[in-house]
Amino acid sequence: MKKECCKGMTLIEFIVTIVVLGIGLTGILSVMMTVTKNSVDPELQWQAMMIGDMAMHEILNKKNDLQEDGCANKRSSNEMLNLCDYQGIKNVPVKKLFPELSRNFPTEPFDVSIEIKRTEKNKDSALIWISVTHQYLGQVTFSAIKAKGNDRHAKDARVYTY
Numbered sequence: 221m222k223k224e225c226c227k228g229m230t231l232i233e234f235i236v237t238i239v240v241l242g243i244g245l246t247g248i249l250s251v252m253m254t255v256t257k258n259s260v261d262p263e264l265q266w267q268a269m270m271i272g273d274m275a276m277h278e279i280l281n282k283k284n285d286l287q288e289d290g291c292a293n294k295r296s297s298n299e300m301l302n303l304c305d306y307q308g309i310k311n312v313p314v315k316k317l318f319p320e321l322s323r324n325f326p327t328e329p330f331d332v333s334i335e336i337k338r339t340e341k342n343k344d345s346a347l348i349w350i351s352v353t354h355q356y357l358g359q360v361t362f363s364a365i366k367a368k369g370n371d372r373h374a375k376d377a378r379v380y381t382y
Contacts, residue, residue, distance in 0.1 A: 264357045271314055271330055272352045272362040274321050279306055279334070279348060280366055286338055286346050303346055303366065309334040311353065330354050339365065 229237070285302040311331045314321055318332070331353045339345040350362045 261356070264354055265360075268330060268352045268354060268357055268360045270324070271318075271321055271332070272350050272360055274324075275314075275318055275332060275334075275350050275352075276348070276362050276364055278318060278321075279303065279350070280364060282306075284344075284346055284366055286336075286344065303336060303348075306334045307336045314352075342367070 282301065282303045282305070285304050309317065310333050312333075314330045314332055333351040333353070335349045337347045339347055344367065346366045348364045348366060351359050352362070353359045
């Protein structure tokens with residue numbers, strides 16, 4: 221008598237299949253977790269861009285008070301009235317430096333650094349760099365050039381941003 225071949229899987233084949241699938245899924249899930257953990261939330265990127273843009277516009281609307289030696293006469297009070305009042309700010313929370321901007325972004329702790337220098341070719345123009353930093357996002361940098369002028373509406377107070 222001939223034995224008929226059994227259809228289906230044995231218990232050992234079933235256990236081996238589950239182990240192989242488990243190892244494969246573990247590898248795939250670990251890669252997905254790493255990618256998800258290291259990706260930056262698009263909302264954080266948007267907030268950093270908006271903070272940098274609004275801060276740049278705030279600074280560009282200030283009077284350009286650059287001197288021969290750049291911004292030697294730094295601010296004497298907490299009021300930010302002139303361009304040089306922002307020179308040398310390092311890692312200051314947005315809530316402290318721009319309280320009106322922080323109302324739009326109340327949940328995330330962004331820091332701002334600002335550097336202002338005279339241009340080499342045109343000594344009356346200022347180079348402005350604003351860095352917005354977040355612990356997960358890293359640093360986003362903005363730059364602009366502001367020509368010297370007493371009034372933001374003056375003809376010689378043209379602003380170029382890029």
